[in-house]
Amino acid sequence: MTNAASLSPALILGATGSLGARTVRMLRRLHPELPLVLAARDMVKAEALAREVGHATTAKIDIAAPGLGLDPAARHSIVVTALRDHSFNSLRYAQAQGVAYIALSDGVFELGPIIAHYAHHAKAAPILLLGHSNGGVPTLAALHFASEFETVEAIELGLLFDPGDPFGAVSAKDLERINRIGPKPLVKEDGQWQWAEPPLATRSFTSVDGTTHEAHAAGLLDVLSLGSATQAARIRIDLAGGLTATTKQGGSPSVEVIIEITGMKKTGETGRFRYELVDPEGYAAMSARGVAVAIERLLGLARRSAPKTGLYLPEKLIQPEYLLERLKIFDVSVRAS
Numbered sequence: 001m002t003n004a005a006s007l008s009p010a011l012i013l014g015a016t017g018s019l020g021a022r023t024v025r026m027l028r029r030l031h032p033e034l035p036l037v038l039a040a041r042d043m044v045k046a047e048a049l050a051r052e053v054g055h056a057t058t059a060k061i062d063i064a065a066p067g068l069g070l071d072p073a074a075r076h077s078i079v080v081t082a083l084r085d086h087s088f089n090s091l092r093y094a095q096a097q098g099v100a101y102i103a104l105s106d107g108v109f110e111l112g113p114i115i116a117h118y119a120h121h122a123k124a125a126p127i128l129l130l131g132h133s134n135g136g137v138p139t140l141a142a143l144h145f146a147s148e149f150e151t152v153e154a155i156e157l158g159l160l161f162d163p164g165d166p167f168g169a170v171s172a173k174d175l176e177r178i179n180r181i182g183p184k185p186l187v188k189e190d191g192q193w194q195w196a197e198p199p200l201a202t203r204s205f206t207s208v209d210g211t212t213h214e215a216h217a218a219g220l221l222d223v224l225s226l227g228s229a230t231q232a233a234r235i236r237i238d239l240a241g242g243l244t245a246t247t248k249q250g251g252s253p254s255v256e257v258i259i260e261i262t263g264m265k266k267t268g269e270t271g272r273f274r275y276e277l278v279d280p281e282g283y284a285a286m287s288a289r290g291v292a293v294a295i296e297r298l299l300g301l302a303r304r305s306a307p308k309t310g311l312y313l314p315e316k317l318i319q320p321e322y323l324l325e326r327l328k329i330f331d332v333s334v335r336a337s
Helices: 018-030 043-053 089-097 112-120 133-146 169-181 222-229 283-298 320-329
Strands: 010-013 036-040 056-060 078-081 100-103 127-129 149-161 186-189 192-195 202-206 212-217 234-241 255-265 270-279 333-336
Touching: 010 018, 018 036, 018 043, 018 283, 036 043, 043 056, 078 089, 078 283, 089 100, 089 112, 100 283, 112 127, 133 149, 133 222, 133 234, 133 255, 133 270, 133 283, 133 320, 149 202, 149 212, 149 222, 186 222, 202 234, 202 255, 222 234, 255 283, 270 283, 283 320, 320 333
Parallel strands: 010 036, 010 078, 036 056, 078 100, 100 127, 149 234
Antiparallel strands: 149 255, 186 192, 186 234, 202 212, 212 234, 255 270, 270 333
């Protein structure tokens, strides 16, 4: 396994945002010796965060500039975009340096520019498509549980977001953009990929405390990962807003992920099986955990060597059982219900 201290700094773009700052803190907890460069527009916040986590420097970026406005002599081990880059200059910068790149904000219908770039530069450096819910955590957890099945007929994800747990500016804008300019949400129904019209675009699910919530399908990359990794005829991810169980109990807002898998287990049991994830620190924290695990995998810090090239979805890089181990470290509740 790679020694974190021997790597060039990991470059985190948008490091002071809700997701970026949490990702920085997660990385520091997992790898105290990994050098970091925190890139942001607000240098006061960036410098304060660098002092907090240690072993980090700061850089002011210009996302519109081909070299991001960074020192041409600077070298990095990975480029992580905790912001929306419509120019894809951050991708070009990573590829020019020959280092891994993580794309966090793209909906299903927005993958064209990245895939086209990869087709022309397939041997430059690895690219991870991570426009999934919560940094890919729900999808990887679902695939972990699906491994217990002989046959899988359906995988349905339900995510409950508490109104007291704000997404953060970048995540909120991403979802607003996808809903505003995107097509109908993509689902797999009866073995067919479909842009979901009502009533297929909505469903209800039951949260951890037994409350029923009306939810809407989301056009996130989770459906592509789950639909390609399994033979399931029904795949969907739905988002709902409402008070989570921890809030009702007088605690801080959490995020709840409900995973429901229909099929036959290897034990011979058949039916619809339910699993629950609860992150006590909320949406942005769970997302940052997923991103941090992706970063350590791409850097060769997660029991496997770093990939040299390739275009990836998270399940092709990260072992689901490894992710579950990491969630335990962060006190995320994982249980079969």
